[in-house]
Amino acid sequence: xxxxxxxxxxxxxxxxxxxxxxxxxxxxxxxxxxxxxxxxxxxxxxxxxxxxxxxxxxxxxxxxxxxxxxxxxxxxxxxxxxxxxxxxxxxxxxxxxxxxxxxxxxxxxxxxxxxxxxxxxxxxxxxxxxxxxxxxxxxxxxxxxxxxxxxxxxxxxxxxxxxxxxxxxxxxxxxxxxxxxxxxxxxxxxxxxxxxxxxxxxxxxxxxxxxxxxxxxxxxxxxxxxxxxxxxxxxxxxxxxxxxxxxxxxxxxxxxxxxxxxxxxxxxxxxxxxxxxxxxxxxxxxxxxxxxxxxxxxxxxxxxxxxxxxxxxxxxxxxxxxxxxxxxxxxxxxxxxxxxxxxxxxxxx
Amino acid sequence: xxxxxxxxxxxxxxxxxxxxxxxxxxxxxxxxxxxxxxxxxxxxxxxxxxxxxxxxxxxxxxxxxxxxxxxxxxxxxxxxxxxxxxxxxxx
Amino acid sequence: xxxxxxxxxxxxxxxxxxxxxxxxxxxxxxxxxxxxxxxxxxxxxxxxxxxxxxxxxxxxxxxx
Numbered sequence: 273x274x275x276x277x278x279x280x281x282x283x284x285x286x287x288x289x290x291x292x293x294x295x296x297x298x299x300x301x302x303x304x305x306x307x308x309x310x311x312x313x314x315x316x317x318x319x320x321x322x323x324x325x326x327x328x329x330x331x332x333x334x335x336x337x338x339x340x341x342x343x344x345x346x347x348x349x350x351x352x353x354x355x356x357x358x359x360x361x362x363x364x365x366x367x368x369x370x371x372x373x374x375x376x377x378x379x380x381x382x383x384x385x386x387x388x389x390x391x392x393x394x395x396x397x398x399x400x401x402x403x404x405x406x407x408x409x410x411x412x413x414x415x416x417x418x419x420x421x422x423x424x425x426x427x428x429x430x431x432x433x434x435x436x437x438x439x440x441x442x443x444x445x446x447x448x449x450x451x452x453x454x455x456x457x458x459x460x461x462x463x464x465x466x467x468x469x470x471x472x473x474x475x476x477x478x479x480x481x482x483x484x485x486x487x488x489x490x491x492x493x494x495x496x497x498x499x500x501x502x503x504x505x506x507x508x509x510x511x512x513x514x515x516x517x518x519x520x521x522x523x524x525x526x527x528x529x530x531x532x533x534x535x536x537x538x539x540x541x542x543x544x545x546x547x548x549x550x551x552x553x554x555x556x557x558x559x560x561x562x563x564x565x566x567x568x569x570x571x572x573x574x575x576x577x578x579x580x581x582x583x584x585x586x587x588x589x590x591x592x593x594x595x596x597x598x599x600x601x602x603x604x605x606x607x608x609x610x611x612x613x614x615x616x617x618x619x620x621x
Numbered sequence: 622x623x624x625x626x627x628x629x630x631x632x633x634x635x636x637x638x639x640x641x642x643x644x645x646x647x648x649x650x651x652x653x654x655x656x657x658x659x660x661x662x663x664x665x666x667x668x669x670x671x672x673x674x675x676x677x678x679x680x681x682x683x684x685x686x687x688x689x690x691x692x693x694x695x696x697x698x699x700x701x702x703x704x705x706x707x708x709x710x711x712x
Numbered sequence: 713x714x715x716x717x718x719x720x721x722x723x724x725x726x727x728x729x730x731x732x733x734x735x736x737x738x739x740x741x742x743x744x745x746x747x748x749x750x751x752x753x754x755x756x757x758x759x760x761x762x763x764x765x766x767x768x769x770x771x772x773x774x775x776x
Contacts, residue, residue: 278626288624297627305624331691332734334629343627374689377726425627433729436722563658604689638739641714641773650771659748659756666760675768705771706715710723710741 273321275308275339292347297425299417299445303347314342317352318359318613326359327366329427331373336362340426341418348418353396354411357474358418360612361386361448364476365419369606375478376429381437382600383444384419385479385519387584389462390472392612393450400452404586405482405521405595407446416446441481449586455524456585457531464537464583465609472612477517477582478605480598483507488592491529496594497540501547503596504574508550509558514602515576520544521595523587541578548574582607642705646676651703653696655688660709667707716770718763720746742766 282288288305292298304310315322315338322339329336338359345358365372365384375382388398399409407413423429431437437444453460462473483506487499500520520540522530530540553568555561575581587593599605642648650671654660664682671677681703685692692700692708700706719727721743731739743766744759745751751759 275625278630279623280626281623284622288622291624292627295628305622306627307622307624311625332730335631340627340629343625347627371687371690374687378689421627426629428629428729432725434726436726601689604687638736639714642771643773645768645772657749659751662753662756663748663751663760663763666757667764670761670764671768674764700713703713705713707767707771708715708717710717710719710727 273323275311275322277339277343279308296430297421298347299420299424301417301445303421304349306343306346310346311339311342313352314345314350314355315339318356320359326362329366329372330368332427334427336366336422336426341422344421344425345414345418348421349410349414350418351414354415354418356612357386357388357392357396357411357415358422360474360610361415361419361476362422364474364608364610367608367610370476370478370608371605372427375600375605376423376427377434377436378600379436379438380480380601381440381444382478382480382605383441383447384416384423385443385477385597386416386419386448387461387475387477387519387582388415388448388450388473389453389460389467389475390470390612392472393453398450400450400586401455401524402588404449404452404523404588405447406442408449412448412450413446416448420444420446443479443481447479449521449584452524452585452587456527458527458537458583458585461582461584462609465607467609467611473609474612475582475607475609477519477597477607478600479519480507480511480600482521482595482597485594485596486592487594488525491532493530493533493535493539494543496526496529497543498547500594500596501544504544504548504598505550507596507598508548508572508574509554509560511598512601513550513552513555513572515573515580516599516602516604517580517582517607518544518548518574518599519582519584519597521584521586521597523591523593524589525592526594527585537583538578540583541575541581544581545573545575545578576603645671645705647678648704649679649681649702650677650705650707651681651683651700652707652709653692653700654682654684654709656684657688660684664709714771716767717741718744718767720744720748722746740770742770
């Protein structure tokens with residue numbers, strides 16, 4: 273089936289760069305020129321016809337086809353083997369609970385965090401260890417970048433245009449991480465969220481920047497999680513008090529203590545659910561006294577339910593570091609998990 | 622080399638605006654607020670001006686449940702009973 | 713039914729773009745100063761006056 277997109281003739285690679293930059297079709301970085309051959313290779317690998325409807329963004333009634341996604345994926349530097357992950361991630365982003373328009377237009381400036389589970393992570397060379405949250409490997413970088421290019425080009429999410437982010441954060445360039453399933457005794461994130469264990473899946477979350485923490489002075493799980501909970505409480509005080517999907521990233525050095533003590537992800541979630549709470553009066557300690565009013569005694573919880581915490585095993589082997597990744601803004605956008613290569617409307621056997 | 626267009630290429634269908642009111646006197650004007658800080662005071666003053674200066678009969682104030690999303694279906698259904706609609710969008 | 717949108721000035725470019733992508737290139741709206749989240753009562757009242765005047769013009773058919 274032929275590709276339907278308009279074609280342009282350019283002289284060479286450098287001319288292609290200026291052509292795309294001048295039209296606002298890039299993220300500012302050089303792009304791989306999307307030829308028919310490269311785009312068709314992606315579609316063939318994923319087994320998708322060009323006109324396959326990945327989904328519709330409802331606010332703008334904007335249809336996203338496999339062809340357009342493949343063009344942007346090639347531009348981002350994706351190889352055919354990366355493309356199924358891009359398709360699954362954008363499928364997740366187009367699900368109604370994700371609220372894609374709100375998440376990408378908001379002044380709040382979140383990025384789309386993508387967590388990859390299952391065998392596909394290793395197959396495409398994703399590294400869930402060193403530099404896990406920042407361009408750890410080619411696959412992670414180009415998959416995340418492909419999503420951003422598609423937002424720019426298919427949904428006009430450009431700074432100052434639809435994208436009203438005041439600050440944004442570097443995750444908007446690419447924000448993709450594999451979970452370290454081989455190095456963890458925990459159930460994978462996708463399995464915790466109801467997908468068949470062993471299936472290749474992606475979870476998309478409208479996410480703020482990661483907030484790094486450190487506690488290498490204890491082996492007690494509660495004390496380690498007190499540090500995570502404290503960072504979450506800081507986000508509630510300084511940024512947004514509303515509950516939503518928080519993510520925590522737990523690298524091996526801290527993870528070992530949970531495994532030694534027999535703590536599951538469910539235990540971690542229950543503890544954080546209980547501890548990540550503040551009183552409205554605490555706003556007065558950080559310059560927000562004007563909105564405390566007569567509600568100082570009101571308690572706010574970071575999580576509406578323990579299940580709202582995404583626990584991700586990832587990161588390099590040495591150092592008692594961890595990270596808290598806050599939501600864009602409370603419950604407005606919900607994290608969505610989809611299987612790679614599966615029909616979202618099909619029942620899981 | 623021949624390269625492909627990565628952007629959305631279809632044109633929007635467009636729409637024709639609804640017929641304007643002959644006058645505001647006696648009309649029911651619905652207001653859909655995004656509910657953010659400051660909107661309460663703003664729309665209270667707005668309602669007063671509409672009634673006292675422009676003779677609007679009734680002002681119905683509603684607030685979206687999610688200020689980052691379009692108004693929910695129930696609100697839009699109720700809006701059909703109004704003569705005109707004012708939406709408070711960006712803050 | 714006739715409708716009018718009110719926004720603060722920092723959202724004008726976003727609204728113009730959304731109007732264009734939805735096929736309503738010249739859709740008019742009322743604009744007030746930004747922000748309202750920290751504006752006092754008097755400031756909100758002044759902005760409401762101007763917005764009401766703009767909305768009255770936008771909602772009613774023009775004479776002649």
